[in-house]
Amino acid sequence: MKRSTLLVLAAGSTVWLLTAAALQAAEPMARYNSKPGDLKVRIEGTSNIHDWQVEGKLIGGYLEAGPGFPTEPGQAVTPGKLEAHVEAYIPVRSLTSVEKDGRPYSTAMDDIMYEKLLAQANSKILYRLTELVLKEAPKSKDAPYVCDAKGELVVAGVTNTISMPVNILPVGDKKIKITGSTSVKMTSFKIEPPAPKIALGLIKTGDDVKLIFEWTVAQKKALPTPASN
């Protein structure tokens, strides 16, 4: 074999070996899945008659936390970019209109909302995180990690990039609570604000809505090893 060929082969092998070593040395992402119970979605809006609100209790999806992502209370984390993947979704049909005190409001309003969100063709509101930045370390063990999140929000089949502040709070026991809120315009997702007619006349819904969420994710606990006899 020619010497030059051998050198190329050797270099390629070295690169391959170094890459493999690097991959082995990199920490895997820790996966946290959505958990039922401690989560809520709330959408607040306005109209010419009265303010309105919609709530849901389902958020699906996961968070994959890279090294340096706060997963334990009081963990030391350097402000800056955090490595994380998030794909989350809200089933549109899980959203229902409520009174200010949380009592069910109107299935007629729910139907209008599902129609406007094109629920039959787009059954989920989707979110994919593209960037997460820790602004400052928390001042105490119980305080959340305050971050800025940038991501893609898909509503009624339309994708927009949104930025919003989020708080990340590890609560121990391999659970993390994430909260945040943002304001968007319905028309930015090509949704014409509903204008339902009632006996009193026309209701005109405001274009601006506020999205608020509380989301708890948890790692799957390893099953206990059965005792040997």
Add this chain to the structure above:
Amino acid sequence: MNENESDALGYNRRDFITGGSIATLMTMLGGVELFAQTNAAPEEGATKITPVKVKVALIGLGTWGREILNSLGRLPQADVAAICDTYPPFLKRCASAAPGAAQTGDYQTILANKEIKTVIIATPTDKHKEIALAALKAGKHVYCEAPLANTVDDARAIALAAKAAKQLVFQAGLQMRSDPQRHFLLPFIRSGALGKSVMARAQWHKKTSWRATSSSPEQEKALNWRLSQATSSGLLGEMGIHPIDQAGWLLNLHPVAVSAAGTLAFWKDDRDVPDSVQAVVEFPAGVRMIYDATLANSFDGEYEMLYGSDAAIMMRENKAWMFKEVDSPLLGWEVYATKVQFYKETGIALVMGASKAPPANTAAVQEEALTRTPLYHALGNFLRNAEAVGTATKDFIESFGADDADALAEHLAKNIHRQPAAGYLEGYQATVTGLKANEAVRTGQRIILQPEWYELS
């Protein structure tokens, strides 16, 4: 004054004759019509809702089954996928009302069809238990006609199975519990607008034999299940169950005793079920309900009354009127209401959005009143609730997995907007009262209704 005109707002004799409806009669008696603004057909410019179709099967195509099928035909969300009856002429008769629906004489084929998520059971009452239990076991949402069964034990078995099926909707066929008109009246009544409740009354009068004929004696016996004590709880169990349940529901009272009597006054054939019954249902606080039903006379049809010291309410079909006492306190809204004077009574109109609502006697409003019956709303609510629960179950499992059955049950119990409907408990309790009332007819004894009979353990 022209004898053809009343003191009322231009109302005249010609209108009465051409109107000729119960509604006209009630207005003339000074009744104040109370009606809810329901979710009517969307007006021009309103968001058009695309209904989510729900595949439904109807088991039992007798008189009431055909009424159900007619209502399903008017419900935009109903996709009648199958109809079932063991009597082939009934299947044939219903085919045109359910084009495209599979026809079968065996309900098991419906239960085996995974596409069909909801079933409606309108068979003879003694068949309810077998089919309802099988349907729940097959994972179907179930609408079961009332009474649930002919015995308390069978009714309890159905109710307990429904209670255990936390991921399924079970709705009892007490259609008044889904009627928007009754729900509109509920807070009005519960707020004490009638004053002290003193009495209730209801009647069901229809001249009809209830008898069907068939060339086969065996089939004829099966078709005439209502005429035999062995297979029917008679007028009180089959018909009286509805207004008796309604009275207790609206007044928020549970019945404590029932006395009843029945006679075979007119249809003297081989039936052993009375064709005319009268019952007194006792509620707490001195409130009694008088109910009578007959198959021998149609006068005045079907209506329910609640009497209080300040006002009475009459409910007919899906409309209601209020008659106030002259010494009853003003509630405030009377200032804005239209008053109608007729004969010796003063009626006060109570209409939500009166300034924008169409006049109550327009053809469109009357047609809506006729087509959007309590049964229509009950079936619509059942299909909507079943679809909502099914979707919520699917979404929950997709979001969190299927491991946590308790969390799923809690989610379905707390986080779904359900349309109003009678559930398994209401169906069971109403059935107990209906069966005991029928027992009172047969024994001639006043029956004290034990609280433990109404508990599901």
